[in-house]
Amino acid sequence: MRNHNEHVTVSAMSDPADGSVRVPGSxxxxxxxxxxxxxxxxxxxxxxxxxxxxxxxxxxxxxxxxxxxxxxxxxxxxxxxxxxxxxxxxxxxxxxxxxxxxxxxxxxxxxxxxxxxxxxxxxxxxxxxxxxxxxxxxxxxxxxxxxxxxxxxxxxxxxxxxxxxxxxxxxxxxxxxxxxxxxxxxxxxxxxxxxxxxxxxxxxxxxxxxxxxxxxxxxxxxxxxxxxxxxxxxxxxxxxxVEADASTASYFAALPAVVGGQVTLENLVRGSRQPDTRFVEIVEQFGCDVEWLGDRGVRVTRPRGLDLLRGGGDLDLRDCSDVALTVAAMAVFADAPVTVRGVEHIRSHESDRIAAMATALRAMGITVDERPDGWRIHPGSPRFAEVTTHDDHRVAMSLALVGLGGDGVGLDEPRCVDKTCPQFYDLIAGLGAEVRWDEA
The missing domain is CATH 3.65.10.10 (Enolpyruvate transferase domain)
Structure with missing residues (x-):
């Protein structure tokens, strides 16, 4: 049984990410x-x-x-x-x-x-x-x-x-x-x-x-x-x-984009049928370097001279909506507003994900224009806040990214990640994150 009184504090990462991750199966x-x-x-x-x-x-x-x-x-x-x-x-x-x-x-x-x-x-x-x-x-x-x-x-x-x-x-x-x-x-x-x-x-x-x-x-x-x-x-x-889960891979591919450094996703399949593999192209659009290591494995690196991610994009993510929240997390650290659209159907997932992300980012000091089918996110310096995950795994993992690149974040019901990635907090800790568990 999941303990709904658990609480996690994810601290800001002071050093760039560095390491490899074997992504859980799809x-x-x-x-x-x-x-x-x-x-x-x-x-x-x-x-x-x-x-x-x-x-x-x-x-x-x-x-x-x-x-x-x-x-x-x-x-x-x-x-x-x-x-x-x-x-x-x-x-x-x-x-x-x-x-x-x-x-x-x-x-x-x-x-x-x-x-x-x-x-x-x-x-x-x-x-x-x-x-x-x-x-x-x-x-x-x-x-x-x-x-x-x-x-x-x-x-x-x-x-x-x-x-x-x-x-x-x-x-x-x-x-x-x-x-x-x-x-x-x-x-x-x-x-x-x-x-x-x-x-x-x-x-x-x-x-x-x-x-x-x-x-x-x-x-x-x-x-x-x-x-x-x-x-x-x-x-x-x-x-x-079973190949690696491309949706889950997006959080680890986004980590070096948000905090700097490089992360290798050892088992992501190039040319996969999974539509969320498109995230590798998206993180490249934000200015990161992407290197495929053959048919399996990809390395994502944020260039040393890239102080802010490359913003200004207008992204229709209807075909890969499970990474919409990950893109929203990266948009916070861009050099210009980013628009995400075409994902109105994620309002009926584990939570109303559009509203949940907008509310949490505003609590962290980020300006968000919520739209029926997505957001326009204005970059900023996210401050620490206690936010609710709505017991939604994708909300929790995306907000953890914002906290890692900002001033940290407190998450309620953190074990909601067990839905798709039970190892999430251990994996980000292995890449340099500090995660503290306590009772709410």
């Missing part, structure tokens, strides 16, 4: 692989998976549904059940894991008969699910809310799908589309999905399709993802080496 790849391994009829091994709150909820659901799960040092072995449901009735808890919350209902609905209740944390319960539920209504409504319409908790009825075609609004969340696709090979006739509107963060859907094919699925469709056809192949077991 949350996106790990959670997709867990679902696919469950849906395969046999044993799959995931190497280098993320070990975090989100992935633990996914593995717990696998066990609760009758899969054998063996967690080892740096790997996890899952004996999947395909479309079979050895446990036809159960209550499953997804915590605040957004991807698990969107992927699991489809896996259960598209398999053999059974009835399951899915529950979530208050944070996840507040997040919308109507886009997925509206899409599933085309298949007879196998997933229905138990309480408030369009939100968790849910009841899922397996073996009740009707038809093989549906429409989904792609402009709300790529997770809805990915959730439908991941389990579509289990349906007796497969599935044709037609998307309405442009698909937000389409690279994550491309990642989903890559992973599906790795486990034996046959997927075809238009390049713009307007129509996608999935054949009723089921899945075969497969082994997968």
């Amino acid at each position: 949350k996106s790849f790990t959670n997709r692989a867990i679902i696919l391994a469950m849906a395969a009829d046999g044993v799959s091994t995931l190497t280098g998976p993320l070990e975090s709150d989100d992935t633990r909820y996914g593995l717990a659901a696998a066990r609760d549904l009758g899969c054998e799960v063996d967690v080892g040092a740096g790997s996890v072995r899952i004996h999947g059940v395909g479309a079979r449901r050895p446990v036809p009735e159960a209550t499953l808890y997804v915590g605040s894991a957004g991807t698990v919350a969107r992927f699991l209902p489809c896996l259960l609905a598209f398999g053999d008969p059974g009835t399951w209740r899915l529950e979530a944390s208050p944070q996840m319960t507040a997040r919308p699910m109507s886009g997925l539920l509206d899409a599933l209504a085309h298949l007879g409504g196998p997933v229905v809310p138990v309480g408030e319409p369009g939100r968790y908790p849910l009841e899922v009825r397996g073996g009740k799908t009707v038809g093989r075609e549906l429409r989904v609004d792609g402009s709300i969340s790529s997770q809805y589309l990915s959730g439908l696709l991941l389990s579509a090979p289990l349906l007796p006739e497969g599935l044709r999905v037609t998307t309405e509107g442009s698909v937000v963060q389409s690279a994550y859907v491309d990642m989903t399709i890559d992973c599906m094919r790795h486990f034996g699925a046959e997927v075809s469709g238009t390049g713009d993802l307007a129509v996608i056809d999935v054949a009723p192949t089921g899945y075969r077991p497969a082994d997968l080496d």
Whole structure:
């Protein structure tokens, strides 16, 4: 159980950062692989998976549904059940894991008969699910809310799908589309999905399709993802080496930009499908030097003569919105205002991230123009402040960066980073940061 009374003070770094980081495995790849391994009829091994709150909820659901799960040092072995449901009735808890919350209902609905209740944390319960539920209504409504319409908790009825075609609004969340696709090979006739509107963060859907094919699925469709056809192949077991998480990597790539020095990200993959790999280009736009060390590994260095980061940019981050807060943190230390736009959907994530970041930066003495889809951030010298993380991992890690480059910061609920990077405070300490824990 997380201690919500904990508090962390992150002190200003007096010396430049210097060192290497092995970034934890990708949350996106790990959670997709867990679902696919469950849906395969046999044993799959995931190497280098993320070990975090989100992935633990996914593995717990696998066990609760009758899969054998063996967690080892740096790997996890899952004996999947395909479309079979050895446990036809159960209550499953997804915590605040957004991807698990969107992927699991489809896996259960598209398999053999059974009835399951899915529950979530208050944070996840507040997040919308109507886009997925509206899409599933085309298949007879196998997933229905138990309480408030369009939100968790849910009841899922397996073996009740009707038809093989549906429409989904792609402009709300790529997770809805990915959730439908991941389990579509289990349906007796497969599935044709037609998307309405442009698909937000389409690279994550491309990642989903890559992973599906790795486990034996046959997927075809238009390049713009307007129509996608999935054949009723089921899945075969497969082994997968999980690459580094590009979203998490952004905080460590930004550290030398904020405090000076250099940091090597040992295992970031060049040419990754993860859209947040774009952050490497963004940190270069801010004036840092970037050197790829082959296909894996990148070194980020802030040049000695660069007193302030290069500002003045207007960045549309719709395709990589998970790094929007990291960019906002760097913008504080630029030589001109920076505009971040196109990320209105992050208001419905673990917190209203646009409002949360604006409020915290203002408390630290930074002028922020909050906009519906982002911010215009005016550079300044951030002062020490006690700020709230809203129990949001990305808010906590981004504000830690501002504190490291400014006059320090106090964070409530600091263990929210366990969602994607439980080692965060240890890793920044290894690069020269001073972190002090105490009770709030």
